[in-house]
Amino acid sequence: MATEVKVPAAGESITSANVATWHKKDGESVAKGDVLVTLETDKVSNELAADVAGVLKIMVEEGEEVAIGTVIAEIDESAAGSAEPEPGPEPQTESASEPAIEEQAPAESAPAPATGEGKTIDVKVPAAGESITTANVAAWRRKDGDSVSKGEALVTLETDKVSTELEAEESGRLEIVVPEGEEVSIGTVIARITVGAGSSKPAPESAPAVPAKESSKQAAPATPEKEKAPAPKPESAAAEAKPDFKIVDAPAERPDTTPVAEGRVTRRKMSMLRRKIATHLVNAQQTAAILTTFNEADMSSVMKLRKSVQEDFIAKHGVKLGFMSFFVKAVVQALKDVPQVNGMIDGNEIIENHFYDVGVAIGTEKGLVVPVLRDCDQKSFAEIEQDIIDYAGKARDGKIQLEDLQGGVFTISNGGTYGSLLSTPILNPPQSGILGMHTIQQRPVAVDGKVEIRPMMYLALSYDHRLVDGKEAVTFLIRIKDCIENPTRLMLEM
Incomplete structure (x- = not known):
């Protein structure tokens, strides 16, 4: 007599389930109540236990998606309690009823x-x-x-x-x-x-x-x-x-x-990470209306400020004052001033975020990862710099955790680290904006009617045009430019 193991109903809207993991092998004896398999639906995961004791016969392999009510295995109750066949083809006569045990000495068969x-x-x-x-x-x-x-x-x-x-x-x-x-x-x-x-x-x-x-x-x-x-x-x-x-x-x-x-x-x-990156980037371009706007920032004031306080900053906080903390703070200020960018589309609804978790793209030998700096509006420059250092170390050592990558509302990518002069960054869905930083280059610019050589950086903002209009995007990028060119006002949140 065989008892069928079926995929149980899991709700009105759930019509199928994935056979995620078999916890018992095909042909293995199971007892009533033993966990047989883990089933996954698009909402929950649950474990299926044996209703009777017997020998399991698996009919649907792991990874298969099947309809609710499908028979995925059978339990042969008639085989319950029967002895398993001997692995050796010719068991010895004097131990025919005993399981195969390695004999350590001919005089005795100790367990x-x-x-x-x-x-x-x-x-x-x-x-x-x-x-x-x-x-x-x-x-x-x-x-x-x-x-x-x-x-x-x-x-x-x-x-x-x-x-x-x-x-x-x-x-x-x-x-x-x-x-x-x-x-x-x-x-x-x-x-x-x-x-x-x-x-x-x-x-x-x-x-x-x-x-x-x-x-x-x-x-x-x-x-x-x-x-x-x-x-x-x-x-x-x-x-x-x-x-x-x-x-x-x-x-x-x-x-x-x-x-x-x-x-x-x-x-x-291809590695799994590289395959995921490829799929992620293609999906981003296929599911959002991505547009990029550009501007440039004079880095003179930030560089002068960093040089003047660097030694004291290191002595007090134990980390260097880098450029990234300025841009993270500038992004937070811009998100506050242009809240449309701090939102995302979910189906036919718009989600407005009222927190400021900013992702920072970090390149590794295996690919790009984007860990998220939490509550950047509440953190100091030193705390942001320390978070970035910690994430860089974890990324280098392969210790990044899944929770480190989740929940960001905006992303910053610094292609300037590798010498990039200009680029159009791709969105990190479901976010609606990403800022691209680039290399600092000495260029002639007009200052008060005179030509001067200044350290300039091109900035690029890619945004989802379905949610963010051009006026809002340009305003957002100009706000970042103003914060970087006036870092003292940025520190005072003005």
């Missing part, structure tokens, strides 16, 4: 010690947010077969938003299941740790490899060779029949992660 040694812990890809369903195994910090300690960093995982490091929950021997460069679903087992086990490097006197049939009859050596798995547990016999990820040490055998030379070109796989 595994009662301590935690010998148990296996799965290393799974953790959840990283409602909108994140996959992660990329970017870099293993330890090798397959290495001994690892509890709390030691094992692997760096990359999603389309952030990078995180996964640590060992227990000490033991690491068995890597998924190699670097693979993209896997949230909840996927990417490695296992055998608790209490040492390194799996074979001893010089190890016996030569023997065929699988014969080896199943022999007592297992203390340390198996790398390419052979340890004796499988009874419940994993069905899983052993399925092909698993191949663990390969040689980079030449990893075409998916290593750049491949093809004549006059080299082909390599």
Whole structure:
């Protein structure tokens, strides 16, 4: 008798669900009440438990989107309590009714010690947010077969938003299941740790490899060779029949992660972050009416002020007074004076923001990230500079978190760091404005009827013309120009 596992109703407006993560394997015995699967809809995530005990048969794989009421698995109740088949093809007569256990001595068959040694812990890809369903195994910090300690960093995982490091929950021997460069679903087992086990490097006197049939009859050596798995547990016999990820040490055998030379070109796989950036930028241009207006600012006053107070500023606050804090404060003032720019379109509605969280674009080796400086209207110049330094360090070390990137109302991008003279920045949806800073260049300008050489910076404001009119955009940019050219008034919020 088989009991169907169906996708339950989750609300009148929800017609489908995504099979996010199976917590049990196909062919595995389950007990009543065991969590079987995590289902995700466009609103919520929920876990489905087994109504009966039996053997699970999975019918819909992870990542599939199915309609409400779809049968995604069956539980064979008639198989409940029945013994799993022996992994060895020819079990010994005297232990036919016993599960396969490695014999340490011919005189006795002692059970595994009662301590935690010998148990296996799965290393799974953790959840990283409602909108994140996959992660990329970017870099293993330890090798397959290495001994690892509890709390030691094992692997760096990359999603389309952030990078995180996964640590060992227990000490033991690491068995890597998924190699670097693979993209896997949230909840996927990417490695296992055998608790209490040492390194799996074979001893010089190890016996030569023997065929699988014969080896199943022999007592297992203390340390198996790398390419052979340890004796499988009874419940994993069905899983052993399925092909698993191949663990390969040689980079030449990893075409998916290593750049491949093809004549006059080299082909390599796009990182998740780069794919997300590409999709994000294309969507921004397709969903907003982006227009850019330009102006220029005389940086003389800001540069003179910085030079005069820099030593005292560092002595008091421990950070340098940079240009970015002036522009962040200028943006806050402009947002207050032209509130239309501090808004965004949501469907047929306009959202007016009454806070001033400003994103600052930071370039890294892996791509551009935009961490958000919170409540910039309430922070001092020193606090803003310290926040920028902290975010730059986190971005460099791959420690940026998802919450660091969320909730901004406006973005500043400083292409001048790389020498850009002029550009048209792309919006960071759903925001309605982005300011582009550029390199400071000595140029001749007219001052009181005379030609003078001044340090000038071109400024570019890209905005969503659906919400912001040209007059408002120009007024906003001129307000920033005035604040930068009169930094004393800016500090007094005038």
